[in-house]
Amino acid sequence: MPKVTFPHVGEAHRALKMLMTDLGNEVIMPPRPSKRTLDLGVKHAPEFACFPVKILLGTYLETCPQGVELIITSGGVGPCRAGHYAQLHKKILRSLGYPVDIIVFEPPRLYPLDLLHNVRRVNPGRLSYRSIYECVRRAWRKLQALDNLEKLSHRVRPRELNRGAATRAYRKGVEWIDRAYTLKEIIDAEAAALEAMEKVPQDPQREILKVGIVGEIYVLLEPASNLEMEETLGNLGVEVERSMFLTGWTRDNTWAETVENMTVRDAALPYLPELLGGHGRDSIGNTILYAKRGFDGVIQLAPFTCIPEIVARTILPRVAKDYNIPVLTFFLDEQTGKAGMATRLEAFVDLLRYRKRQQKSPKLVVNI
């Protein structure tokens, strides 16, 4: 059985592992990115490559000594650099003496034959296309279940009575979903996990702020790369809505654009009519949509030197002014510290809270 591995993106590795094992591969699980992962990545990646490159390379370097033969990752068609990362990683890994191959899943809309070819390569069990479809369906359902649970945890965490209860329920739920195998089990596990999450004791009276998170996909999806920002915000009493989930992104890039994606694009059109690659335009579009939906603020996350997000960030102050919504940007890299980030987040949340109270009853706040 060929040994395969893939990047660590949030909890998605659980679904991918199931899929790859079903197809007859031996999966070497990517570890959660840690200090060691980063050190390895920083050591071998180009200095100005963006943060995801370093984390991914570090992850590969942690799994490669265990005899990985195949790395499975996603591609891109530019002009964002992410489309070239698989090729860069392959070159670097080969130069370090690891005989790995990388399978890159490009958008099937543009490269349909490529997709079939890739599927054949990750299918050493020689399953029929029909059974592959079944496997993919189950993995997809699992991904959805994981995403749904995460979404709910974002809503419950700021309202929880006992600090940490939602996170504990989330961890437990993820494990349940992870253990489920058949479609029915996955659906049951999801229902049970969601119910357990709802049962976390909550305070309905609490004043909750709503903050949207926009930015580059990897730093949004991988909590280890954004230093568990969502959890930090949740503990500060902020309900987070993230603009991107793996299921949504995959849908947008597989067959046709979804309606949500088109809405985002249309919203961004007056400010940025050109597709820059990456998620620069989505950041602007989502900020506008969040403002229209009455959110209290928006946080943009981007890796250091990310080109599309730099363009977006240059335009965002104007969007923030036009739509009257505060926007805070974090450029993340290997130097970002959790304490520094927490301080900035606290200040931002204080500002949002003050602003909200002032909007509700201006006089009261002025007297304080």
Added chain:
Amino acid sequence: MAVVRVGIPSTLLYYLYFPMWETFFQNLGAEVVTSGKTNKKALDYGVKEALADACVPIKLYFGHVLNLTEKGVDYLFVPRVVCLNHETTYCPKFLGLPDMIRYVLKDIPPLIDVRMDVREGTGALFRAYYETGKTLGARWQTVICAYGRAIYAWRRFFSLLQAGWQPPEAMEILRNKTRPRFPRKNTDLTFAILGYPYIIYDQFISVGLLNKLYKMGIKPVTAENLPWRALVKQRDVLDKRLFWTFSDLAYKATQLVLKRGGVDGIIHLTAFGCGPDAMLDKYMEMLVRERSSIPFMSLTIDEHSGEAGMTTRLEAFADMVRRKKGAVSCA
């Protein structure tokens, strides 16, 4: 009607397309104003206005736009150049340039931000210029005529580059309508200087790199001086083509230089925080190391580049190359 003054910032694509744009606008009856050479003021202003994480060339662009605004032009020509060769696009920052200028700088003249993308179909480039002409209120006959002359001007400019001139010199020659012989300078080494035109040819931001090399007795060769057809026909050796025009060219230039030989050293000039260069630099380094024993150095410039530091590094590199050459010939 008073003459319309069109401002063209002298950075980024200026170094490759200015003669074309100048001829075009002049034939439309407009006056072309440039922002002149980069100076400290432009840089300071760019650093102040542009996002801190942006690269130096983009910051400089902001500075040049300020310069033009102060000169009081009627229009700013900030085209959104997406793709000119059917294959690769420009850096995302180029693609979003008009938007960045428009939403960050206040009180600027109206922008002419036509989209140039040849992938849109036959004549897409002409349509972009036609639109530009219409913005200035020219008749269609005039626009067609101006476009033809612009193409002709660009060809002449490009043939000068191919003859070994550098863009600023070539522009000077075109302006004076002279045809001087290429000067023979006393050089004993040849270095390939690869990187982006707007860094290499900008005397201020590259801290006079090319002149310094001449003074040290080194002849610089840039991608624009290499035979063009051979350059663009280089086979892709990467698994996937680089998405960005200038990066793709720089990589192909590396391939060509290695194949043709005749250079003693390769210098990659890059800007701090340049996105595509993060990958390109690594690829170039790997390619040079794989295929030859030519010394390779990457020089990073940013807004704080000092003259002394640059000179020291160049001298050290040149000394190393000379010593290596001597050692080989003795052995």
